[in-house]
Amino acid sequence: xxxxxxxxxxxxxxxxxxxxxxxxxxxxxxxxxxxxxxxxxxxxxxxxxxxxxxxxxxxxxxxxxxxxxxxxxxxxxxxxxxxxxxxxxxxxxxxxxxxxxxxxxxxxxx
Amino acid sequence: xxxxxxxxxxxxxxxxxxxxxxxxxxxxxxxxxxxxxxxxxxxxxxxxxxxxxxxxxxxxxxxxxxxxxxxxxxxxxxxxxxxxxxxxxxxxxxxxxxxxxxxxxxxxxxxxxxxxxxxxxxxxxxxxxxxxxxxxxxxxxxxxxxxxxxxxxxxxxxxxxxxxxxxxxxxxxxxxxxxxxxxxxxxxxxxxxxxxxxxxxxxxxxxxxxxxxxxxxxxxxxxxxxxxxxxxxxxxxxxxxxxxxxxx
Numbered sequence: 001x002x003x004x005x006x007x008x009x010x011x012x013x014x015x016x017x018x019x020x021x022x023x024x025x026x027x028x029x030x031x032x033x034x035x036x037x038x039x040x041x042x043x044x045x046x047x048x049x050x051x052x053x054x055x056x057x058x059x060x061x062x063x064x065x066x067x068x069x070x071x072x073x074x075x076x077x078x079x080x081x082x083x084x085x086x087x088x089x090x091x092x093x094x095x096x097x098x099x100x101x102x103x104x105x106x107x108x109x110x
Numbered sequence: 111x112x113x114x115x116x117x118x119x120x121x122x123x124x125x126x127x128x129x130x131x132x133x134x135x136x137x138x139x140x141x142x143x144x145x146x147x148x149x150x151x152x153x154x155x156x157x158x159x160x161x162x163x164x165x166x167x168x169x170x171x172x173x174x175x176x177x178x179x180x181x182x183x184x185x186x187x188x189x190x191x192x193x194x195x196x197x198x199x200x201x202x203x204x205x206x207x208x209x210x211x212x213x214x215x216x217x218x219x220x221x222x223x224x225x226x227x228x229x230x231x232x233x234x235x236x237x238x239x240x241x242x243x244x245x246x247x248x249x250x251x252x253x254x255x256x257x258x259x260x261x262x263x264x265x266x267x268x269x270x271x272x273x274x275x276x277x278x279x280x281x282x283x284x285x286x287x288x289x290x291x292x293x294x295x296x297x298x299x300x301x302x303x304x305x306x307x308x309x310x311x312x313x314x315x316x317x318x319x320x321x322x323x324x325x326x327x328x329x330x331x332x333x334x335x336x337x338x339x340x341x342x343x344x345x346x347x348x349x350x351x352x353x354x355x356x357x358x
């Protein structure tokens with residue numbers, strides 16, 4: 001299994017706040033070493049590796065994780081779901097639910 | 111599961127695979143009665159219950175009782191229960207999570223820091239617990255309800271609540287209907303509806319987060335009006351060119 005973390009740099013050169021938050025969480029949760037590579041999606045550079053891979057995979061939000069197995073590539077856009085399902089690390093249920101809503105705003109009128 | 115023959119006299123042409131009756135019949139044929147349920151919001155998605163009870167006697171319905179619904183909605187849920195002679199399972203949030211939120215932030219924190227945390231506790235968590243015991247669920251989501259729903263299909267793998275070990279199918283039988291279709295159907299069949307709709311509420315949720323709108327407003331304007339409609343900061347403008355599973 002290979003894990004790639006894709007994070008975004010805004011047009012003003014700053015990291016997107018959500019990406020920064022997830023990067024800090026990776027360190028805090030002690031799982032940063034499980035990430036094999038990091039790609040930057042730089043708004044100032046359409047050819048940046050992160051933007052190219054996002055276009056290839058059809059991902060429309062950052063940050064995200066690409067989990068490549070022998071037979072399948074899976075993209076996770078919700079950090080806590082990635083943490084629980086891929087890294088088998090307990091995730092705070094309310095934080096995950098909150099992130100789900102942020103990533104999938106269509107859920108809020110269920 | 112014993113299914114009745116279908117009446118096909120709604121807005122979609124007879125035999126159209128996307129008609130709500132067709133989608134519901136397929137769903138109830140595919141899943142055992144105790145593994146599939148309708149998510150009823152207490153609003154115009156009562157149409158789902160009307161259609162489903164024409165197809166099968168074994169309709170399971172649940173509602174997310176956030177504790178903050180309008181009194182009219184609670185009365186309407188009760189009316190629907192009596193009208194159709196069905197059970198409606200009310201799902202409550204975990205009291206510890208609610209108490210913790212209120213202790214930390216008070217009763218109206220969503221006006222300051224957004225509705226996600228409150229909705230996560232009062233809606234998403236109970237929904238997730240419920241879906242852990244189902245293989246499929248049915249929603250009233252429609253494509254005309256806003257940009258976040260513009261591509262809702264009638265049937266989808268639920269990548270949000272499902273997993274590789276427990277796949278879940280989500281049915282959205284009304285995906286192709288407009289608000290006008292729904293109301294034409296409700297009025298033509300004399301189906302009970304939430305009286306808040308007569309007071310200008312197009313979309314009905316929790317009392318503090320819902321308001322009436324004008325005749326030409328989009329229904330999204332009636333919910334969380336103090337927030338921007340979509341968070342753009344994390345957006346990437348891309349198109350998929352490689353098959354991949356995006357699971358949320």
